[in-house]
Every structure is written in structure tokens, then in C-alpha cells.
Amino acid sequence: MWIILFFFGAAVGSFLNVLALRYDPERFLLGKHAVGGRSHCSFCHRTLKWYELVPLLSFVIQGGRCRSCKANLDFQYPASELIAGFVAVWTPIMVKSYLALVPEANVWIVSAIWILIFWTFLLLALIDFRLHIIPDELNIFLVILGLVLLVVSPAQPLGNTSFLGAYSLMLGLGDSIWINHLLGALFGLVFVGILIAVTKGRGMGLGDLKLAAILGLIFGWPDIVMILFLAFIIGSLAALGLMAFSKRHMKSKIAFGPYLVLASILVFAFGEKILAGYFSLFGII
Ligand SMILES: [Zn+2]
Structure with a gap:
């Protein structure tokens, strides 16, 4: 269960990293240019095979290099995957420890909201580091999550x-x-x-x-x-x-x-x- 949750989180982290790298302030965050298209090596532009896209494992097995051009892959890839995977496992554990604040029945919904908040934080940090911009799409999403959190809070x-x-x-x-x-x-x-x-x-x-x-x-x-x-x-x-x-x-x-x-x-x-x-x-x- 926790392992599945971790790898699901890592896959989300991989997606967030791609979004951060493809983000263009002039265009919608989840526009076709960002979401569409197969992933490719940013050095030799070869389209990656499915087994080169497994979060964390591909990076480790390939020794952090592209399989064809042998270029060193950016450490940002496994780092975002690791962080997003960790968030998916760690957040519910933390939320449970705040049971005084969260009634038992709401643990999973509250955990899910916090996981989404932290994933959004990760994407926000990656984009802000690169472009010194915080996309309004992320701001709006965080406001919605904050309001939902208040509604489900006891x-x-x-x-x-x-x-x-x-x-x-x-x-x-x-x-x-x-x-x-x-x-x-x-x-x-x-x-x-x-x-x-x-x-x-x-x-x-x-x-x-x-x-x-x-x-x-x-x-x-x-x-x-x-x-x-x-x-x-x-x-x-x-x-x-x-x-x-x-x-x-x-x-x-x-x-x-x-x-x-x-x-x-x-x-x-x-x-x-x-x-x-x-x-x-x-x-x-
Ligand atoms: Zn390459």
C-alpha cells in the first residue's frame, strides 16, 4: 500500500518536473505544449521509451545518464520524484498525528488535500527557481484547496x-x-x-x-x-x-x-x- 502510494507520488513528481521545465508564462500552465508530446532527452532529443520513464528506477539503473548520448541527466529529475513520492507517504502519517485537529472520518480527505498542496508547492518552487514567476494557475488552485480544507475542517x-x-x-x-x-x-x-x-x-x-x-x-x-x-x-x-x-x-x-x-x-x-x-x-x- 505505502509502496504503491510512493511510486504514484514519484510518477506525479516526474510529471510536475516536466510541467516546470516546459512552463511558458505566456501560455496556460496545463496547455498542450506542456502536457502533450512524448518525453525526450533534453540533450539528444531522442524520444524516451516507456522503460526509461519509470520514476527513480530508470534514473538509478541508467546511472543518471541518457542511454544513447550518455549526457548526465539533471539531478532535478530524481529529486522531484523522490520528494513527491515522499510527500504522498509522509503526509497521511502527519495528518493522523494531528487527530486532535482532524476527525477520524476525515483523515483521508484531509490528507489528500495536504498532499495536493505540497505537490503544488513543489511545482511552484521549481518554476519560481527557474523563472522568478509564480503562475496564477497555481495561486488559484491553492486558494481552492485552502477553502476546501476549511470546509472539511471540524x-x-x-x-x-x-x-x-x-x-x-x-x-x-x-x-x-x-x-x-x-x-x-x-x-x-x-x-x-x-x-x-x-x-x-x-x-x-x-x-x-x-x-x-x-x-x-x-x-x-x-x-x-x-x-x-x-x-x-x-x-x-x-x-x-x-x-x-x-x-x-x-x-x-x-x-x-x-x-x-x-x-x-x-x-x-x-x-x-x-x-x-x-x-x-x-x-x-
Ligand atoms: Zn540523450
């Missing part, structure tokens, strides 16, 4: 759907999850909006603004605060690393979307633990 006291556990109470919660998550969206919008205004758009762009609001809708208040905070820490460290290793300047554009989605996943997985560690560091329980 009515918890205090609207508690936070991944920060008891810590979320410190920052206060809205009475209903709808108010709470709309507040999260508003916070993401206002916070990143102010940052763009202050930096005159040199750091982040409109795409980051939209994504921050969407993450606020999906994760709610106060989780969005921690997502933005973590994203800035990870983004700054990555920017320093890039500058140190590749002599890039502060001026070179960095895609912020991947850090936002990475921070979101960290909050989903370890939100409460990260906060607990942070507070114990300063001797506060």
Missing part, C-alpha cells in the same frame, strides 16, 4: 486548526476558523505589502505578496506569522550562502517563493516543536 473550540499547539493561544485566535484564516490571509497581505513598499520592490514582488496571503488563508493566524519569520531566516541564510559561494551581489534577484513554501512545510511538520525549542533556549517554558 468546528473546533476557538477555531483551533493551528500547527503551533498550545502556543497558538498566546497570540489569540478568532472565534471561527473562517475568521481566523481570513485574518491570516490579511496579515500575509499587509505584512509583505508593507515590506514591498518600504524596500520599493527590490526584495520581494507581487508574486510573493499573493503567495503570503494564500499561505495565510491555508495556515491561518498565528501560523502565518511563524511561516513568514522562518522564510526570512532561511532566505537570508540562503542568500548569504549564495553570495559567499557564487560571488553574487545583493542586487541579484532571489526567488522568495521556495523559502515561503519550505517554511510552510516546516510549520506543518514541526511548528510546535520549533517554538518549544526556541522558548527553552531562553529558559522560558
Whole structure:
């Protein structure tokens, strides 16, 4: 069961990687140019046989090379397959551990929504890295998933759907999850909006603004605060690393979307633990 789920996820990852590589901002994300046509080697353009398209296994068996031209295949192929496969297996396990937030009957539907959210995150990160663009198709899809998640979420006291556990109470919660998550969206919008205004758009762009609001809708208040905070820490460290290793300047554009989605996943997985560690560091329980 888990193995089938993993390979199904890996196949989706393979498809997402192709979508990311073929994405053209001028055209619809799932247009014919992206979805149609057989896969081919990006070096010698030979059409690939079915057995060269098995997620992960083909890459491993062929030693990461094209069978005819022997060109080294991009590591992005097996990496996306591995991540998407892992997401398919790991997400339901995590959702089950949040049973306090999710009633038993809803585990699979809630898991399915989160898997779709994380796969969308992967595609978003791959495209943002390559083109510094977040396609609106993905934004709209994430809004829909966020709304469906709210509909299937149980009515918890205090609207508690936070991944920060008891810590979320410190920052206060809205009475209903709808108010709470709309507040999260508003916070993401206002916070990143102010940052763009202050930096005159040199750091982040409109795409980051939209994504921050969407993450606020999906994760709610106060989780969005921690997502933005973590994203800035990870983004700054990555920017320093890039500058140190590749002599890039502060001026070179960095895609912020991947850090936002990475921070979101960290909050989903370890939100409460990260906060607990942070507070114990300063001797506060
Ligand atoms: Zn080739």
C-alpha cells in the first residue's frame, strides 16, 4: 500500500518536473505544449521509451545518464520524484498525528488535500527557481484547496486548526476558523505589502505578496506569522550562502517563493516543536 502510494507520488513528481521545465508564462500552465508530446532527452532529443520513464528506477539503473548520448541527466529529475513520492507517504502519517485537529472520518480527505498542496508547492518552487514567476494557475488552485480544507475542517473550540499547539493561544485566535484564516490571509497581505513598499520592490514582488496571503488563508493566524519569520531566516541564510559561494551581489534577484513554501512545510511538520525549542533556549517554558 505505502509502496504503491510512493511510486504514484514519484510518477506525479516526474510529471510536475516536466510541467516546470516546459512552463511558458505566456501560455496556460496545463496547455498542450506542456502536457502533450512524448518525453525526450533534453540533450539528444531522442524520444524516451516507456522503460526509461519509470520514476527513480530508470534514473538509478541508467546511472543518471541518457542511454544513447550518455549526457548526465539533471539531478532535478530524481529529486522531484523522490520528494513527491515522499510527500504522498509522509503526509497521511502527519495528518493522523494531528487527530486532535482532524476527525477520524476525515483523515483521508484531509490528507489528500495536504498532499495536493505540497505537490503544488513543489511545482511552484521549481518554476519560481527557474523563472522568478509564480503562475496564477497555481495561486488559484491553492486558494481552492485552502477553502476546501476549511470546509472539511471540524468546528473546533476557538477555531483551533493551528500547527503551533498550545502556543497558538498566546497570540489569540478568532472565534471561527473562517475568521481566523481570513485574518491570516490579511496579515500575509499587509505584512509583505508593507515590506514591498518600504524596500520599493527590490526584495520581494507581487508574486510573493499573493503567495503570503494564500499561505495565510491555508495556515491561518498565528501560523502565518511563524511561516513568514522562518522564510526570512532561511532566505537570508540562503542568500548569504549564495553570495559567499557564487560571488553574487545583493542586487541579484532571489526567488522568495521556495523559502515561503519550505517554511510552510516546516510549520506543518514541526511548528510546535520549533517554538518549544526556541522558548527553552531562553529558559522560558
Ligand atoms: Zn540523450
